[in-house]
Amino acid sequence: MKKTFGTMIATLRKEKNLTQAEVAEMMGVTDKAVSKWERDLSFPDINSLPKLAELFDMTVDELMQVKVDTKKEENTKIAEMINLVCKGIALAMGIAVVVLSLLEELETENALRMLGLGLACLAISQFSQNKE
Structure with missing residues (x-):
């Protein structure tokens, strides 16, 4: 079974040894926003997906190969x-x-x-x- 988007973001962030605050700073959002992404309470703005994919050294397509809707x-x-x-x-x-x-x-x-x-x-x- 595929991971949810939030689980995927949390896993990738931890693999890079980054905090939510560090990811937030790199993405130009608050650490609360990153926390909400990781808990599947919200989703990043569509325009920020390329930057997020780049942060985790992957393509947007690879990043989106997750289950978004449960x-x-x-x-x-x-x-x-x-x-x-x-x-x-x-x-x-x-x-x-x-x-x-x-x-x-x-x-x-x-x-x-x-x-x-x-x-x-x-x-x-x-x-x-x-x-x-």
Whole structure:
């Protein structure tokens, strides 16, 4: 897996035995800006990329061969979690209806609501799987 841009900058800086302040001075920015780059909170100005690449003895193309956007991975993890939660709710509703019915503690109307909620969760889960 490729490194994020920030991880790449931090690694290159450390390989050159430079501090964030030294990189900042060479780039004409603040050390806070370099810190934000390294933590993937911001990205250097596009016009400064050639200077940054030169600082690390590489081409802009080599510098940009990193993963800049991790949003897709985050969205995938969130979708997986939602899918799992929906299946869990559906299972819980099914078990609750069976157990409460056996104990004669559940009215038909409430059982139908619980089963409906479980089915809705299964539908959401199935829809999200088909969308991928």
